[in-house]
Amino acid sequence: MTARGKNVKIQTLATEVGVPLLHLKLPTEIFVYDRQYVSEPADIEPPGLPPPEPFRPASPPATLTDQNDLQAWRNLYMARRTWALDMTNRCGSIDKNIREHNERTDVINRAVGVALENLKSHVGNLEHRFQEAQAWANNLLDEQRAALDGWQQALTTLENIPARKDFPVLGRPSTPKVDRDRPTGTLRDFVDMAEVQRAGSEAVTASPHFAGQVQDIENAVSDIASDTQRLVDEALPSPVDGVDGLLEEVEAHAKKIGSDYEHVLGLPNNQKTLANISRLALNHTQNLLPSLADISVELQTGLELAVRRRGAAEKTAIQHMRTISNIESRLADAHARLINLDVESNAFDIIYTVFHMPTVYGSILIESVRRREWSDKIKTDSLTLAEEMAVLRDEEQRRRKKWLKSMGDFISFSDSTTPGIEVNLQGQDDEWPEVTRKETESYIEDLRTKHSLTNLADDLSLQLKELDTPTRQQRRRAKAFKQGSVFDLSRSSLLLRGDDLIRSLQEEKTKLEERLRGSESRIRKLEDLLHRQSQLSRPASGNFGPDFPSSPASPHPDALSRRSSVSSRRISVTQPPEDKALAQRIVSLEAELAAEKETVQRIHKEAHAERQSSSDKFQEAQSTKKDLIGNLEARQREFEDERRYLETEVKKFKLRTEEIEEELDRLMDGRDHERQEADERIHQLEIDLESAHISTVEEAQKANDLKARIQAQQEKEGNLQTRVDELERLQNESGLKDHDNYQTLQAVFMGLSPGGSVPLELPGLIKAIEVLSEGLSIHARSAEANASQAIAENKTLEERVQQLETEAEVQARILGDREADVSRLTEELSQEQSRFKDIETELSQERTKFNSLQSQIDAGQSGSDALRERLAEEEQKQSSLSQKLDEAKSLAQSWKNEAAEWERKAGAPSETEQHAVAWFKARSSKSHELSKQLFTQVEKLGRMLEQLGFTVIQQDGRLIVQRASKVNASSSLGESLSQSDIVSLKPDTALLGWTQAENPEEEETRFSAFMESLAQFDVALFGEVIVKRVKDIEVLARKWQKEARGYRDKYHRVQSEAHDKIAYRSFKEGDLGLFLPTRNQAIRSWAAFNVGAPHYFLREQDSHKLHTRDWLLARITKIEERVVDLSKSMNGVAPDRRSLGDASDGASLDDENPFELSDGLRWYLLDATEEKPGAPATPGIAKSTVASAHVDAKGSIRLKRPADESAVAKTLSRSLDSRRNSSTSKRGTPTPSQQATDSATDLVRPADADAGSQPREAAPIFDEVRRDLLLGP
Known part of the structure; x- marks a missing residue:
């Protein structure tokens, strides 16, 4: 919060702090509160303050080695000064800590005060809003009580007020009546009685409930206000017992001891000095040193009190802040209840319809009259419009026919139909019945007389009078003038007829009659006033004025006057000459008097006419003034009403703004809390992410282990498959060997019977061998050779069988190491292998027996009978062995299928592992x-x-x-x-x-x-x-934008001003320049008047007519920049134009140096258009005016040639590049300092200098402008 108790938003923190700094005020103080300490519930207590370090001042030095030694006294004084300085430093730190604690205590108290100010402002706003809401609620309760007291009476009144039933806009009762076919009824027919009765019963309970809500809010607001006031009374800070001045006393004592030490150093060594030093030391011992110690102890006590005071202030502040937080929560609740304060039931709205029904019905009657009259008017106007347009169309048709008749011989044109207009009315109000004004007036009169509803009748009378009030468009069309200008009557002028015209004329007639009556009364008053003033201003001795009748004189004088004049003339005949002269004098005077009377009467008539016109003008002015004053007063009243309304709106908006700011503060606090929760959630999610990462690493490790195990299993399966393949290969080899044996038997048969057919089955072969065995004796020699061959083969077979047995044992040991999943197969395979080995052993035994039998046969030891028996036994054994071999093959096949199944099962984990590895790689x-x-x-x-x-x-x-x-x-x-x-x-x-x-x-x-x-x-x-x-x-951009806007306006203003001013310091396209002829009459060059910007020459044009002018004011249209380069013409010297007698009047601008400037000099050729054509050719009188402004300067226009051409070449060839790079030939406008220097150099010329002594390119006469023509006409 700020020091004024206003909440500071994070978004506007820079603005809150930076604005006072921009206005050179003190820095803005921002008070920050910790939510965990100041909000309820009070779960967290602030940490306590550590107690200050104990302070025990050391005893002052009092050791003196020798009372009669001055140096010993000096040492004592020095020790005491050191002790005093140490005490001063320690007391200074203690005083600094005391001030710091006091400042912090003051800040804590101020923070509580700021919070209280903020709370007081909120409570004040709540009380103000509650007062407004209470006033509204009281008015509403009064209206509800009046409605509850009178709704039955109003309902009874509705029963007595007759009404028509043919209004569809009013709601009919939900339950139809018996007499619903009647055209008339009462206003009660438009009210739902059941709904009204139900609303009446509900309203009896709704009003007390609403009053109870208002009372509850009032109690809550009063409790909040009382608690706030009590908290303000309790939060007054306690007075601070300061220790101001103690540190100054310590410093004063220390300075006194130090000055005494310095004084002792300067004393001589004698008895008197020792006595004085002793008395001074005694004063230190008795007064200064104990005082220092006491003051230091007092400062230490003050520090302890300051620490305790700060701790107490912190605890009290936290208690107060928690109380403030509680009050603010209650205040927010009361504010919400105050906003939501409203009548929950709509029963009173239903009851109010009973009271408003007469007014609504009357308004509907008036609206029906208005709509009927408007419809009639529209119909009449549309018919009139159609008739007028038809007349116009007929006239146009006749005119066209007449024209075609006169032009028919010259043109061939078929007349088309003349366009017409058709008026159609749409959207008829059929639902509104026909109501007359008389019926409406009778209804209003019944309300006023029979039912005593005067206020309602007056309101309806005003609405009825508004039917005759012209609309805005009708008023505008009725007036020919509007605010001093003629109003356009063409718009909808066809609709200005009938009742509108009569009504507007009646209104204007009424207004004119009122103005006429007022004007007549004012005229009578003015005539009376004028008559009285003329009576008062008439001279006393005159016969003018009222002595003569105001009516005009008759052209024929009466008889009496004629007879008197005749008699006078007759008397004049008999009178003497003197009388005659008098009579003539009288006659002449009478004639003069008659002439004067006529003149007076004429003057009276003119005065009366002028007085009448003046009176009319005065009355018109008075009426105009009154109208204006009335308009001004009406506008002033409107302005005052609008101002009061706007002030009320401003107050409401201010309150609304404060409420919105409070709501925004609460939302910001809630958002901060949500942000804190979000940070905590993010932190928790980060922890979860780390744990997930760790678990992912572990899963990856497990996956790697599983992968290794799967690879090992695959290797084992591969080895097993290799061994199974080897066994199958051995089995196939055994079958091949059996087949070889069979072939061997066939070979034996073929040996016994080369030409016979070999039996397909083994028993038949054996029988055939038995049959042929009888002939073995005959072929003994050949049998021995066969026997020896069979023995060799038998040995080979035995060696192979032993090798197979060894390999089978090795395979059995390897298969025994398989896992539990394939152990069963390994055991069965080993069993079958053992059985197969037994079979092979038996086969080898039988072969051995067979061989032995052959040997016996060869030896002739046995007969054919025994051989047959043996062959039969061997056949049986051979068949059993064949069966066993088939069983072994079937078992091998089943083992092969099971091995394939196990391979498939081992491949499934491999696919899962591959999927896991791929997913892990994708995530990586x-x-x-x-x-x-x-x-x-x-x-x-x-x-x-x-x-x-x-x-x-x-x-x-x-x-x-x-x-x-x-x-x-x-x-x-x-x-x-x-x-x-x-x-x-x-x-x-x-x-x-x-x-x-x-x-x-x-x-x-x-x-x-x-x-x-x-x-x-x-x-x-x-x-x-x-x-x-x-x-x-943004701030800087707004500042620069404002400055840029100001600079732009200033630039535009200066540009507009400079557009009509003559440029003389720099030149650019669009500038206005004053061109004057130079003194170089040979080439007749014209240059722009300048200050610090030389060498701007004018390109002569025919329209300039420079030969007849002394100056030219022209606007620059083009600037061409050139640099003099004489190196192009170094091979020859340009001839003198004058010496050659050239007939041209000026220099050619296409030359490299048309104005004969120095080499390397930058100059500018300007194209300009005369700004004011027709300027005078000669200065005229201005020559005498500026004759004294001539500049005294001497120069020579003669060209001084060098003595020889070598000097010219030397001069032209020297350092051209350096001269081109000089400051006078650089681009751009010279700096102000250079301009000032150049202008001073150009303006101040030595009058007595010899121009002939200078080189030609350095002569100033060629570049100098005639200043004697600056002040021309």
Whole structure:
């Protein structure tokens, strides 16, 4: 809050603090409160203040080695001075702590006071709003009581008021009546009685409930106000017992001791000095030193009191702030209840319809009359309009026919139909019945007389009178003049007829009659006033005025006067000459008198006519004045009403603004609370994210382990499959060997019977061998060879069987190491292998027996019978062995199928592992991409800070963002930079590789470094800096915009002023220049009058007529810049124009140097148009006016040639580049200093200098403008 108790918003904090600084005021104080301490419930207590360190002053030095030694006394004084200085320093620190604690206590008390001021303002607003709401509620309660008391009487009144039933706009009762077919009824027929009765019963309870709500709010507001006042009384700060002046006393005592020490140092060594020193030391011991110790103890006590006072102030402030928080919560509740205060039931609205029904019915009657009259008027006007348009159309048709008849011989044109107009009326109000004015007036009169509803009758009478009031358009059409200008009567002039015209004329007639009566009374008053004034102003001795009748004289004088004149003439005949002269004199006087009377009568008539016209003018002026005054008074009343209304609206808007600000403050507080909760939630989510990351790492480790196990299982399955394939191969080899044996038997048969057919079955073969065995004796030699061969083969077979047995044992040991899943198959396979080995053993035994039998046969030891028996036994064994071999094959096939099934089952975990590995790799890539995006955003934000002119400084482990200009300009900050580092916000891209770590430990380390690098950039600090920068830019932009607007207006004003002024310091296109002839009469060059801007020459045009002028005022249209370069003409010297007798009057502008300027000099050729054509050719009288303004200067227009051409070449070839690069040939307008120097150089010329002694290119006469013509005509 501010010191005035106003809440400070975060968005306007810079404005709240910066505006006082802009106006050179004191810095704005902002009071900040901690929500956790000042809000209820009081769960958190603030930490207590530590007690101050104990202070025990040391004893002052009192050791003296020798009383008679001056040096010993000096040492004692020095020790006491040191002790006093130490006490002063310690007392100074204690006094500083006391002041600091007192200041903090004062700040705490002021903070409570500010909060109370804020609360008082809110309570005041609440009381003000409650007063308004209470006034509204009281009026509403009064209306409700009146409605409750009189609704039954009003309903009875409705029963007695007759009404028509043919109004569809009024609601009919929900329940139809028996006499609903009647055309008339009462107003009660338009009211739903059941609904009104129900509303009456509800309103009896609704009104007390509403009054109870108002009373509850009043009690709550009064409680809040009383609690606030009690809190204000309790929050008065306690007085502070200050220790002011104690430190000054300590310093004074210390200075006294120090001055005494310095005094002792300057004393001589004698007895008197020792006595004085002893008395001074005694004074120190008895007064100064104990006083210092007492004051230090008192300061220490004051420090303890200040600490306790601050602690008590903190506790009291927290209690008060919690009370304020409680009151504010109650205030918000009361405010909400006050806003929502309203009658919950609509029963009173239903009851009010009973009271309003007569007025509504009367308004409907009046509206019906208005609509009927308007419809009739529209119909009449439309018919009239159609008739007039038809007449116009007929006239146009006749005119066209007449014209065609006269022009029929010359044109061939078929007349088309003349366009007409058709008027159609749409949207008839059929639902509104026909109502007359008489019926409406009778209804109003019944309300006034029979039912005593005078107020309602008056209101309806006013509405009825409004039927005769013309509309705005009708009033405008009725008046021919409007505010001094003729009004256009063409708009809707066809509709100005009938009743509108009569009504408007009647209204104008009434107004004119009223004005006429007033004017006549004023005229009579003015005539009486004028008559009285003429009576008072008549001279006493005159015969003019009222002595003569005001009526005009008769042209024939009466008889009496004629007879008197005749008699006088007759008497004059008999009178003497003197009498005759008198008579003649009398006659002449009478004639003069008659002439004077006629003149007076004429003057009276003119005065009367003028008085009448003046009276009319005066009355008209008075009426106009009264009308104006009435209009002004009406406008003033309207303005006053509007001002009061606007003031009321302003007060309401101010209250509404304060309420909105309070609501905004509450919303901001709630938003801050939500932001805090969001931060906590974000922190919790970050923790969850870290835990999820850890769990992800663990899952990845588990996946790697599972992958390794699956690979091992696959290797085992592969080995097993290899072994199974080897067994199948061995089994196939055994079958092949059996087949070889069968072939061997066939070979034996073929050996016994080469030409016979070999039996297909083994028993038949054996029988055939038995049959042929009888012939073995005959072929003994061949049998021995076969036997020996069979023995060799038998040995080979035995060796192979042993090898197979060895391999089978090895395979059995390897298969025994398989897992539990394939152990059963391994055991069955080993059993079958053992059985197969037994079969092979038996087969080998049988082969052995067979061989032995063959040997016996060869030896002739046995007969054919025994051989047959043996062959039969061998056949049986052979068949059993074949069966066993088939069973072994079937078992091998089943084992093969089971091995394939196990391979399939082992392949399923492999697919799951592959899916997990792929998902893990995808997530790793997404994490890497996310990290890359974060690093990119941090880099962009840092680059944005650098582009905005900020520098990031890392100090004490945190980042500080400051302006680069401040960092470079501040020396103190430059010293602090020695202890801090300017941080580069460009992140290290090597940290992005944390997702490619080889082990979990390395991944955790890299991820921690990655998170630390992200945490180094404070986004909140970045946002604050950017927001503050944007606000500063907005303020600066508004300031610059205002200045730019002012500069633009100033520029436009100066430009408009300068457009008509003559330029003389610099020239550009569009400027107005004064061109004067130079004194170089040879080339007759004209140059612009200038100050500090020479060499602006005019391009002569025929329209200028320069040969007849002395000056030219022209506007520059084009500027051509040139530089003199004489190097192009170094091979020859240009001849003198005058010496050659050239007939041209001026120099050719196409030459390199038409005006004979110095080499390297920059000059400008101007195209100009005369601003004011027809200017005088000669200065005329102005020559005598400016004759004294001539400049005295001497010069020579003669060309001084060098002695020889070598000197010319030497002069032209010297340092051309340096002269071209000189300051006089540079582009742009010279600086003010150069202009002042140049102008001074041009204006001040030595009068007695010899121009002939200067080189030609340096002669000033060629560049000098005639200043004697500056003040021409």
